[in-house]
Ligand code: 5AD
């Protein structure tokens with residue numbers, strides 16, 4: 460029988476990256492082999508993002524390119540999943556005529572039957588229903604051989620309704636997976652060689668709320684810490700309002716919990732934070748940062764920042780800069796505010812001009828680059844424990860590992876160390892990585 464090939468392109472966040480891994484795993488059971496050659500593909504899936512306008516544009520332009528392949532190969536099946544698909548539903552077929560399949564964020568587990576229908580009945584399919592079950596996130600994706608780190612989704616959806624954000628509309632209400640399902644998945648991953656897990660959810664701090672009595676997030680981490688074979692635990696993303704003292708303490712108590720937290724602050728102005736419906740003040744945020752640094756002195760703190768939210772006056776923006784100067788994040792993802800249909804911020808007055816947003820973003824990014832480099836330079840000469848992930852992207856002869864604080868270190872090694880924890884001395888710091896030398900003492 461002829462091989463069937465699947466090409467998946469992923470846009471957006473880690474959640475989407477992991478959803479794509481799950482799609483590939485499910486379709487492997489139906490005989491599809493992955494390819495990174497578009498021309499070879501029998502099935503092309505785009506896992507889309509619509510958090511900002513730019514992300515949606517990228518999807519449309521990619522679909523234009525892919526459409527040409529269908530003219531040469533009418534048997535080719537083209538599908539779109541993820542947030543933009545959830546948002547547009549059947550309208551996606553009208554906008555992009557060569558699409559066969561539109562599936563939403565809760566429908567990954569139904570991919571095999573949807574693809575069979577497209578094939579057998581040659582009809583266009585849309586499925587963007589929300590379900591109360593967690594079938595879509597419970598699919599086991601066996602890691603690629605040699606991988607040491609894996610994502611594990613612990614919850615889906617979000618109830619926060621930050622004024623700018625479409626996620627609660629596109630991923631539905633918050634729902635936590637049962638702890639026993641999470642443990643079973645991690646044990647399987649360990650059997651496949653995984654040493655590090657990153658627990659994924661839009662707001663992991665509220666894990667367990669939908670389960671009634673049971674484990675909260677800190678208790679979940681501690682139980683995962685007891686699974687033998689797991690050496691490192693990470694999580695993403697935390698909402699500052701819900702970051703509990705108990706979880707902050709966990710950084711000091713649970714040895715396997717890595718010294719890194721991604722804690723999106725969004726703005727340094729209390730007025731803007733209130734308009735964003737974030738539920739904390741800058742002072743409350745900074746208190747949590749101080750506490751984290753007191754209990755875990757080497758912790759790396761990363762964040763997200765939005766500039767040009769409606770009504771952000773020059774002094775609000777200046778407060779963001781002041782906050783960055785005070786906190787000195789290890790790194791940040793920063794974005795120009797992008798208006799999304801149906802969100803509360805869409806109705807706000809005081810929209811900021813695009814060129815002003817660009818000016819603010821450039822400044823924020825330049826300041827962050829300076830802070831990131833300073834933080835990296837401070838590590839020169841220090842000893843760091845790495846979990847070795849494999850070959851370095853920079854050079855075939857180097858290996859790459861990450862520090863507990865999530866920084867990339869490239870180093871030379873004669874022996875194959877993938878999956879091992881090694882100590883290296885940091886010899887040189889760059890903006891996006893560090894260089895190290897194996898410490899053989
Ligand atoms: N415009 C700009 N940035 C946004 N984010 C979410 N929604 C928007 C939007 N409408 C950013 C936030 C969030 C990150 C994942 O994306 O900073 O933390």
Ligand code: SF4
Nearest residue numbers: 617619620621624626
């Ligand atoms: Fe969006 Fe806020 Fe939920 Fe994060 S917490 S996904 S920014 S609504």
